[in-house]
Amino acid sequence: GAGVSQTPSNKVTEKGKYVELRCDPISGHTALYWYRQSLGQGPEFLIYFQGTGAADDSGLPNDRFFAVRPEGSVSTLKIQRTERGDSAMYLCASSPRGTSEAFFGQGTRLTVV
Amino acid sequence: AQSVTQLGSHVSVSEGALVLLRCNYSSSVPPYLFWYVQYPNQGLQLLLKYTSAATLVKGINGFEAEFKKSETSFHLTKPSAHMSDAAEYFCAVSYYGNNRLAFGKGNLVVVI
Numbered sequence: 001g002a003g004v005s006q007t008p009s010n011k012v013t014e015k016g017k018y019v020e021l022r023c024d025p026i027s028g029h030t031a032l033y034w035y036r037q038s039l040g041q042g043p044e045f046l047i048y049f050q051g052t053g054a055a056d057d058s059g060l061p062n063d064r065f066f067a068v069r070p071e072g073s074v075s076t077l078k079i080q081r082t083e084r085g086d087s088a089m090y091l092c093a094s095s096p097r098g099t100s101e102a103f104f105g106q107g108t109r110l111t112v113v
Numbered sequence: 114a115q116s117v118t119q120l121g122s123h124v125s126v127s128e129g130a131l132v133l134l135r136c137n138y139s140s141s142v143p144p145y146l147f148w149y150v151q152y153p154n155q156g157l158q159l160l161l162k163y164t165s166a167a168t169l170v171k172g173i174n175g176f177e178a179e180f181k182k183s184e185t186s187f188h189l190t191k192p193s194a195h196m197s198d199a200a201e202y203f204c205a206v207s208y209y210g211n212n213r214l215a216f217g218k219g220n221l222v223v224v225i
Contacts, residue, residue: 004156031212040122042203042216043157056213091156100145100164100207102214104156 002026004105006092012111013082021077021108025094032075033102034067037089049075082112117204119217127225132176132191134220136204139185146187147205147214148178157203163187174198199224 005024013019025032031050035043045059049069057067064082069075079086089109093102118137126132138144145164149157161172168180174197178189187204201221205214 006156033213035214040218042117042205042218043214045213045215048213059213093157095212100212101147101159101162102212104149104158106154106156 004092004094004103006105006108008108010109015084015112017082019079019082021090023075023092026103029094030097031095032069033093034077035091037091043091084112087112116215117206117217119204119220123221125223125225126194128196129193132194134189134202136187137185138206140206140208142208144206144208148189149203151201194224196224198222
């Protein structure tokens with residue numbers, strides 16, 4: 001499998017709980033992005049990593065959301081004290097250095113009940 | 114700020130008929146433009162992209178799009194719709210030096 005891999009594919013959690021969503025990008029891709037897609041909407045940017053550092057985290061909605069990429073490959077999106085409004089499809093994408101083309105994973109559908 | 118407008122959330126097209134999905138963008142600098150397709154319960158797949166080369170861009174599955182700077186548009190077309198084209202289509206914009214994509218709301222294409 002050479003594509004972007006996201007796990008789990010589905011996650012149901014109770015309001016107030018903590019969740020982690022994982023993204024495994026295409027090998028060698030230096031850029032990694034997280035997007036959130038609500039029902040009937042286009043994806044909305046959350047955060048962008050170039051290597052290990054977050055180059056742009058301006059899309060994170062509040063301080064309950066945090067993402068890491070400690071070794072410049074796998075990334076984890078962490079959501080604390082989940083709320084029902086966090087329910088959405090969370091998409092991860094990666095790009096090779098120097099290109100504008102993003103390759104998307106199949107997403108994690110998060111449902112907060 | 115960059116943004117994308119896609120009008121008409123649902124588009125019905127007869128099999129064999131022309132598919133036309135409209136996309137208009139606003140960007141303060143020359144844009145990079147993309148069309149993505151999303152099949153049910155799947156991630157986004159790139160159909161085609163414009164990155165300041167030829168203004169008429171050909172993509173996968175018989176789709177093409179034309180960049181028109183004077184109209185700030187990047188409409189997607191396919192001459193003859195097939196049942197397998199039923200999916201949601203998203204237009205997106207970014208620009209050099211800023212890798213984040215700004216997406217439109219999408220068009221859900223139904224082939225009848």
